[in-house]
Structure formats: C-alpha cells, structure tokens
Amino acid sequence: MCLECCNQSCLINNCTLDWIEKISSKKNTPHYPKNQFIFFEGSLVMGAYFIKRGQVKIISSNINGKEQTVRLAKEGHMLGHTAFGLEKYSIGAVTLSESEICFVDNRTLQEAFLENPKFTIEVMRFYSRELRKSEIRTKCLAMMNNEEKVILGLLYIAETSNDQNSNQTKIYLSRQEIAQIIGTNSEQVSRVISNLRKDKLLDTEDRTIVLHDLEALKATLSHYCIAIEY
C-alpha cells in the first residue's frame, strides 16, 4: 500500500489521496535480487517503474555486446519512463543491490498525469534534474582524464547509494562495473584505485572500496565547477 509506504521521496506521493489509493491497488511491487534485469533493451513498454528501495543501473549496449552504464538510480527515482510514446525501451535496467521496485501500467499512469497536476509537474522536474545531471556528466566524461573519471564515478556511486549512514561510504561494485559507468576498462580502474589508496584518498577492504573523505575527493574535481546538488 502506497499510503503506508516508508519511501517519502516517491513521486506518487504528489497525487491526491484517492489517486494514491487507486495507483496502489493497480501497481505491483516485486522483490528483485542483486544483478537482476528489470527490463531489457528492446523490450516492449508497458509502464513505468518507481524504485522503493535499492540501487539500479541503466545500461545501453552496442552490437558487440559491450555495455555502457548511462545512469544510476536509487529510491525515489523513476525508470522506463523515457520510453513513453515509443514502442520499445532503447535502454535496459539492472539492479545493483537487492531492491523493491513498483510497477505502474501506462494507462493508469496516463490518467494520473491528467488528473494530478502536482504529480505531473514533479515528474517533469525529476526529468529536468536528470537531464541536467546527464549533461554535466557528458561534459565531465568528455573533458576528464582517467583518474578524474574514476573519482567522478566513485562519487556518483556514493551519491546514488542508499547507505549514507556513517561518515564512510562502502562501494561493492566490481572494477568492471565501475569502468562501464565512466567508459573505460577494469585495468585502468584498478590502477587509479591503487594510486588513490597510496595518496590516502580512499581505502580498500578486500575488493570493497571505502570512501572516508568525500570532500577531499570532490576537491580534486573542483576545476570542473560541478554543481553538486543531486
């Protein structure tokens, strides 16, 4: 039930009470394990997904199967939405952690948009923010060298991670997964992480990366004037 949902950041909360109930009765909320596809590139568009809990990567591949992560999403984010009006998703989505994700079909969503202006406006603002973030990312990936890109990637992962409880952030993604976020390969990521560890900008515990000073990492990217308000 949406009305009892723990996730305050869910966009559906911008609907009227009776619409929240209506959506609640139509949606379903499967439980996804880690590394599970939510939808595939090329599959049919049936509706939109709202992340209740967990971290998700949005991916796009070339014909050789090489995969690029184009966006990360966490609780409160919407997925699949970018495909409205098209027949098929041009991108795919995969869970990075164990997740709960609500699915709402196109028809219900369309009616909700027409009758809940506040909801529609907030969804619009969500896209607007994501577009701005995507554009800043375009700039960074175009102008940065490998070391800077890795730092950018780590900060991005940290910001879209859910466990920001303590003063240290742990990253459980593989070197390969990080490489796909910033557009390089696992060897380069490994090299840069080794250097950053020597410079005491991060620690590693086995394969886990531990960020203990986000501000110091951000400072290394300050030349790019990144607006950091995700």
Place this chain on the structure above:
Amino acid sequence: MCLECCNQSCLINNCTLDWIEKISSKKNTPHYPKNQFIFFEGSLVMGAYFIKRGQVKIISSNINGKEQTVRLAKEGHMLGHTAFGLEKYSIGAVTLSESEICFVDNRTLQEAFLENPKFTIEVMRFYSRELRKSEIRTKCLAMMNNEEKVILGLLYIAETSNDQNSNQTKIYLSRQEIAQIIGTNSEQVSRVISNLRKDKLLDTEDRTIVLHDLEALKATLSHYCIAIEY
C-alpha cells in the same frame, strides 16, 4: 502573438486557447543574431525559453574556460527549463544561427503548468526524450573513436538544423565548434573530415561541410544500434 505563430511544434500550443493568449501577452520574443548568449552559466533563473526559429547550443565550461557543448536545440525546443527550483543556471546557451526565441517568466509558466495538464505532460515528454537522447550520446561518446564521434557530431548537427529542405545538408559550424560537441579538438576534426572527403562520404565547399548522403554516414555507426528518431 502565439495564436498566429508559424511554429507548429511549439509546446505552448498544448495549452487551452485562453492560456495561449495569456502567455502570449506576457512573453517577449527578442531577435538574436548568430553567436549571441541567451543566458550565461551562473546567471539567475527568471523563466524558460521557447525556440521559435534558429539553432542553439547549450554549453558548460570548466574553470580554465574550456567549453563543452552538451546539447543542441532547434525550433520547438525548450531552454533554461532544467534550472527550475535552482537559483542559477548550471549551463549556458548560445545561438548558432540567427534566431527568434520566446521568453516566459517563471510565475506565468508555473500557473500554466497547474491549469494545463496536456501542456505539462508534453513538456514532461520533451524532457523525457531529451534525457534519452543525452544518455545515448553518453554511450556513444564513451565507446566511439574519434572518426565515429565526428560522424555522430555531424549527424547531430544535421538533425537539429532547420534547413533540411533539399537532399543535401550544409554545416556552417567551425571545426572548433564541432570539436566541442564531441569532446575533442579542431585538428582531429579537420583530419577526420579530410579522410571522409577522400572516402566520398561528404564534400566541402570552402569551410562549409556538405552532407549529401546521410544514410551512408549513419550506416558507419550502425554497430552502436542508435535509435534514430530525434
């Protein structure tokens, strides 16, 4: 007057008739020459811009003044929008051709959104499409080599160009401007264009680039499964 506007693709047309008139009475439509700033990075957000005619680049710079073009826009597109809720624009916009661009202040826009669901939905869809395009671009710029990026850039410029009347598209941007769109430098662009001319994939007339076979150019990028429906 919006009601008499020649631009059928303008998003404002999704409002009710009286709202179109209301917006019409509040907006202004300055005439911009080529290479004119519409708004600067860091300036205050007063409203949104609707392109009536012309081509515009959205740019973002680093602290050294190096400039990256993160998006191209043409008639029917919205600008400045991505800054709602923020105090300042994190990006800037510059005309690439002589243009007419309508400005609507934040307050009027906000009221229009609340009372014109169809308008809001279409603006949302516009963002949604732009986000998808930006993400595909992220993938391409991450995976392509320089030659492919230049071809991608030329196709992007052609698609956001207004004079698609004949079977050949002319591009008047400098090598430097093209380089900033794809994240390289003018020398590389020059080299690639020389090679493409030898391969008969394009022609040049003085500094102008002439594309006479868009399909052949697109075919060279087919490995990337680009959804080409801008």
Place this chain on the structure above:
DNA sequence: CGTGCTTTTGAATAGTATCAAGGCCGGTGG
C-alpha cells in the same frame, strides 16, 4: 597588401587500451 583567424598537415609526445602473467579468494569436489 598586410594582419589575424581558421584550416590543414606533419611530427613529437602523452595518455589510454590491450595483452599477458601472477596473485588472491571463494566455491566445488575428490
């Protein structure tokens, strides 16, 4: 006709991707 800007091309350099080998760790099966 000179000046300044863009384009083009070559050469040197720097940076990144690729290839290869070894180490570490967890899981599996004898």
Place this chain on the structure above:
DNA sequence: CCACCGGCCTTGATACTATTCAAAAGCACG
C-alpha cells in the same frame, strides 16, 4: 581436509590512439 578451478584484481610491457606543438596555406577584413 585439501587440491583444483574459475573469477576478479593487480601490475607490467607493449601497441595504439589521441593530444599537443608547430608550421604553412587559405580566407576574410580593413
């Protein structure tokens, strides 16, 4: 329990690509 296997990580050597530097030519402009 231990040996083996496969996956991921790390590091070095090498090849390749892209950037930078430099110079000359072309064009626009006063």
